[in-house]
Amino acid sequence: DAGVTQSPTHLIKTRGQQVTLRCSPISGHKSVSWYQQVLGQGPQFIFQYYEKEERGRGNFPDRFSARQFPNYSSELNVNALLLGDSALYLCASSLGWQVREQYFGPGTRLTVT
Amino acid sequence: GESVGLHLPTLSVQEGDNSIINCAYSNSASDYFIWYKQESGKGPQFIIDIRSNMDKRQGQRVTVLLNKTVKHLSLQIAATQPGDSAVYFCAETLSYNTDKLIFGTGTRLQVFP
Numbered sequence: 490d491a492g493v494t495q496s497p498t499h500l501i502k503t504r505g506q507q508v509t510l511r512c513s514p515i516s517g518h519k520s521v522s523w524y525q526q527v528l529g530q531g532p533q534f535i536f537q538y539y540e541k542e543e544r545g546r547g548n549f550p551d552r553f554s555a556r557q558f559p560n561y562s563s564e565l566n567v568n569a570l571l572l573g574d575s576a577l578y579l580c581a582s583s584l585g586w587q588v589r590e591q592y593f594g595p596g597t598r599l600t601v602t
Numbered sequence: 603g604e605s606v607g608l609h610l611p612t613l614s615v616q617e618g619d620n621s622i623i624n625c626a627y628s629n630s631a632s633d634y635f636i637w638y639k640q641e642s643g644k645g646p647q648f649i650i651d652i653r654s655n656m657d658k659r660q661g662q663r664v665t666v667l668l669n670k671t672v673k674h675l676s677l678q679i680a681a682t683q684p685g686d687s688a689v690y691f692c693a694e695t696l697s698y699n700t701d702k703l704i705f706g707t708g709t710r711l712q713v714f715p
Binding site for chain 2: 493520522524529530531532533534537539544545547579580581586587588589591592593594595596
């Protein structure tokens with residue numbers, strides 16, 4: 490069975506640009522959560538979407554936004570990129586909205602120069 | 603592969619020895635805890651969980667201990683194998699049925715033959 494998939498694997502952007510990251514959950518899963526993992530730290534919660542609605546939001550600026558599509562895939566958008574946005578962005582999917590059922594994807598490595 | 607953390611605390615053990623990885627969590631009100639394993643180039647993988655009404659839980663080769671008095675969590679790995687080499691994170695939540703995980707910094711486990 491396919492796990493959580495994310496695209497692209499890596500990308501490099503310049504300060505001030507915008508980026509869109511994509512996530513496909515495990516088949517049948519209705520919830521997608523996004524995490525930011527800066528090198529040397531644990532993942533930090535950004536968003537959770539369940540049944541296409543935002544259910545939770547972490548302490549991130551409004552430059553970060555996300556959405557979930559009818560097929561439960563999700564996009565994370567980051568505007569006006571800063572150097573500090575360089576990180577591994579992880580997507581996790583779950584059947585319900587409870588974190589104990591989450592499965593993580595391999596992440597997208599974003600480098601902002 | 604992708605390096606999760608370059609400056610994490612590191613535990614080095616010999617193959618076959620037991621490993622103990624420690625974690626100090628932040629919120630005395632946290633009700634549910636999860637240990638994750640993150641290998642290079644991959645997302646976090648669930649290892650074992652424990653609720654706050656327990657002080658010990660065992661899985662296959664792993665045991666989690668919870669000391670709520672001092673807000674301390676530990677992961678014990680029996681007969682450590684080279685495949686156990688990874689970064690290990692503890693995560694806490696306020697509720698078993700919550701939608702948000704708070705991750706710790708992580709510990710790198712290196713297993714030598």
